[in-house]
Amino acid sequence: MQTNPILSSVESVAFMAALVAYLIAAAFYFIYGAAKKDRFGRAAWLMLLMGFLVHTASIVARGINAGRLPMTNQYEFASAFAWGIALCFLIFVKKFRFDVLGMFVSPIIFLVIGYASMQSKEIHALMPALQSSWLGFHVSMAIIGYGGFGVAFGVAMVYLLKNRLHGPLAQRIPAEETLDLIIYRAVALGFLFLTMCMITGAIWAKRAWGSYWSWDPKETWSLITWIIYAIFLHMRLRRGLAGKRAAIFAAVGFLCVIFTYVGVNTLLSGLHSYK
Amino acid sequence: MENQTRQPQNNSVNGTAGKLLRFLRGMPFSFILLFIIIAACVLGSVIPQGGGESMYTQQYGAATGGVILFLQLDRVFTCWWFIALAALLCLNLILCSVSRFPAVCRAWKSGGKREFGLWGSWLTHLGLLLLIVGFAAGQMLSREAVAYGIPGSTQPLGDTGLMLTIDAFDVSLRADDTVEQYTAALTVTNASGETRTGTASVNHPFDAFGYSFYQDSMGWATWVDIREGGELVKTDLICTGEYTYPDDFPSLALLFNKFYPDLVQGEDGSLATASPHLNNPHSLYSIYFNGNLMAMNLARPGQPITVHDYEFTMYDPVEYTLIVAKSDPTAWLVGAASAILLAGLFLSFYVRPWEQNRRKQHADQSDS
Numbered sequence: 001m002q003t004n005p006i007l008s009s010v011e012s013v014a015f016m017a018a019l020v021a022y023l024i025a026a027a028f029y030f031i032y033g034a035a036k037k038d039r040f041g042r043a044a045w046l047m048l049l050m051g052f053l054v055h056t057a058s059i060v061a062r063g064i065n066a067g068r069l070p071m072t073n074q075y076e077f078a079s080a081f082a083w084g085i086a087l088c089f090l091i092f093v094k095k096f097r098f099d100v101l102g103m104f105v106s107p108i109i110f111l112v113i114g115y116a117s118m119q120s121k122e123i124h125a126l127m128p129a130l131q132s133s134w135l136g137f138h139v140s141m142a143i144i145g146y147g148g149f150g151v152a153f154g155v156a157m158v159y160l161l162k163n164r165l166h167g168p169l170a171q172r173i174p175a176e177e178t179l180d181l182i183i184y185r186a187v188a189l190g191f192l193f194l195t196m197c198m199i200t201g202a203i204w205a206k207r208a209w210g211s212y213w214s215w216d217p218k219e220t221w222s223l224i225t226w227i228i229y230a231i232f233l234h235m236r237l238r239r240g241l242a243g244k245r246a247a248i249f250a251a252v253g254f255l256c257v258i259f260t261y262v263g264v265n266t267l268l269s270g271l272h273s274y275k
Numbered sequence: 276m277e278n279q280t281r282q283p284q285n286n287s288v289n290g291t292a293g294k295l296l297r298f299l300r301g302m303p304f305s306f307i308l309l310f311i312i313i314a315a316c317v318l319g320s321v322i323p324q325g326g327g328e329s330m331y332t333q334q335y336g337a338a339t340g341g342v343i344l345f346l347q348l349d350r351v352f353t354c355w356w357f358i359a360l361a362a363l364l365c366l367n368l369i370l371c372s373v374s375r376f377p378a379v380c381r382a383w384k385s386g387g388k389r390e391f392g393l394w395g396s397w398l399t400h401l402g403l404l405l406l407i408v409g410f411a412a413g414q415m416l417s418r419e420a421v422a423y424g425i426p427g428s429t430q431p432l433g434d435t436g437l438m439l440t441i442d443a444f445d446v447s448l449r450a451d452d453t454v455e456q457y458t459a460a461l462t463v464t465n466a467s468g469e470t471r472t473g474t475a476s477v478n479h480p481f482d483a484f485g486y487s488f489y490q491d492s493m494g495w496a497t498w499v500d501i502r503e504g505g506e507l508v509k510t511d512l513i514c515t516g517e518y519t520y521p522d523d524f525p526s527l528a529l530l531f532n533k534f535y536p537d538l539v540q541g542e543d544g545s546l547a548t549a550s551p552h553l554n555n556p557h558s559l560y561s562i563y564f565n566g567n568l569m570a571m572n573l574a575r576p577g578q579p580i581t582v583h584d585y586e587f588t589m590y591d592p593v594e595y596t597l598i599v600a601k602s603d604p605t606a607w608l609v610g611a612a613s614a615i616l617l618a619g620l621f622l623s624f625y626v627r628p629w630e631q632n633r634r635k636q637h638a639d640q641s642d643s
Contacts, residue, residue, distance in 0.1 A: 002450075124453070125449055125451070125455070127453075127454065128457060128476070128477035128478065129477055129478065131456070131477070131478060132478045188624040189624075191620070191624075192617075192620050192621065192624060195616065195620060196617065199613045199616075202609075202613075204478075206606070207478055207479075207480065208477060208478050208489075209489065209491075210480070210487060210489045210601040212410065212413075212609060213410065215319065215324070215352045217320040220316045220319060220320040221316075221320060224313050224316050224317065227312065227313055228313070231306060234302065234305075235302075237396070237623070238302060264320075268321070
């Protein structure tokens with residue numbers, strides 16, 4: 001596919017800048033965790049915000065260059081996945097004033113965008129099945145949903161490691177009730193968007209193939225993830241699931257998310273294997 | 276006295292039934308079902324589905340393959356026990372929804388301010404229930420028929436009572452030869468002779484007479500002339516994967532394996548096509564006699580293939596399209612169920628956050 005070389009360069013430079021910014025942000029967050037001064041926390045947050053902004057520029061440049069939403073292959077989705085986690089992180093940090101969360105979430109963002117950097121960045125024209133306005137809705141919902149689950153995972157890690165942390169870091173970690181609340185809120189956000197992702201995917205599948213659901217491995221693993229988080233929410237709302245068990249549940253759920261995204265695409269084949 | 280002796284018995288029956296009912300509508304039962312469904316889904320995604328018996332014994336060995344077949348893990352999502360699990364989950368959702376309905380109504384009426392969020396959890400359960408029921412009903416009530424052919428062909432569409440004419444079929448290519456779209460122009464005629472015309476392309480089905488017509492896939496077909504002693508005895512049109520044979524000598528057959536519009540051969544002998552254009556067209560064919568493979572080779576269009584007294588000539592390769600017609604009378608139910616489910620989740624999480632209630636309860640308890 002013919003592409004604009006200037007836009008390709010903008011995308012590439014912005015992507016690398018985002019990758020580096022997320023790495024520096026993660027490093028600052030670790031220093032912040034160990035140091036007594038708050039300025040490292042502010043620097044880390046600013047670096048992550050900068051990373052998010054240049055990452056957005058990279059995605060926009062690719063979208064313009066490709067003439068479509070850049071969310072259709074492993075590189076594009078991984079990049080958008082990292083972007084979604086960064087967005088959810090920025091919102092949750094702002095809302096709950098919980099800077100040290102960055103120490104646990106920024107490495108996840110870096111790992112996901114790092115995975116994206118290892119994928120082919122070539123822009124391909126879309127195959128007919130992917131030429132649908134439902135693509136944007138479906139994948140956007142997945143990105144925000146996965147972002148929510150990513151934040152929940154990060155907070156769950158904070159919760160599980162809380163007692164092993166010492167010094168300034170331990171003092172900056174909010175009370176267990178607050179961590180618990182953030183995990184729930186992040187999972188609830190992720191669950192709502194995962195549900196919308198699955199419903200928009202089903203509507204799209206109906207338009208493209210004539211059936212909502214084909215038990216394709218991606219669909220099946222999305223359902224597994226959905227059930228796990230549904231059990232989590234049920235147990236929390238009805239049985240008061242909280243604390244360590246809730247944190248473990250949120251962490252296991254995110255492992256399912258990762259498998260649904262990476263494992264299914266690489267290990268299992270199906271309708272979602274657009275190669 | 277009699278009554279007194281009977282009373283404990285009745286209580287015991289009611290007690291057992293009550294316990295069973297409580298178990299069936301309870302959360303532990305739903306969790307047991309959901310964990311089994313998760314396990315089934317994992318197995319169904321890892322074990323190839325819908326293969327033949329021999330495939331499983333070859334791939335997994337006789338013992339494991341036997342277990343897979345015995346437990347129907349070769350068709351997890353359509354086997355009786357998976358359907359039974361879904362049915363039990365529906366039962367659990369029904370009993371849970373029915374038992375909670377009065378309490379939700381009371382709470383709704385008792386509060387001074389109407390809290391729509393009270394319905395969140397209940398609507399979520401209802402939406403999920405309707406979604407499963409709608410999907411299952413769709414599996415049972417939906418109708419499907421498949422037809423394939425080249426432009427100009429007309430054929431009955433399964434048992435739908437409809438006739439399908441493929442007026443045209445176009446594969447639009449981009450400059451780099453990647454496919455932009457597959458489009459079939461169709462005419463559908465019903466038993467009364469009414470006709471509807473339209474186009475079906477990927478993501479854009481054509482709707483007519485209660486059916487949606489999907490552009491499903493495409494392939495290559497070829498005309499074949501069969502001559503015996505130089506005399507034309509049969510002209511046939513076959514698609515890739517199909518046979519043709521002389522009507523008076525059916526034990527001799529030609530199989531049209533594959534078509535390469537622009538054949539290129541790798542150093543290792545592998546065959547591929549360089550482009551979708553007919554620059555170097557070749558057909559890969561096989562000759563069978565009494566069911567045994569006699570020969571396999573490539574032939575250009577028009578190149579005769581001689582076998583004993585017979586001569587097969589493949590010519591005029593043409594693209595065929597495969598159209599799938601589907602009707603699903605439950606689509607509205609699935610759509611409504613999805614909307615209810617989303618509304619329920621939104622109400623649960625954002626209109627009346629349970630977490631806030633829990634915290635309020637904790638605070639109240641602390642104050643008291």
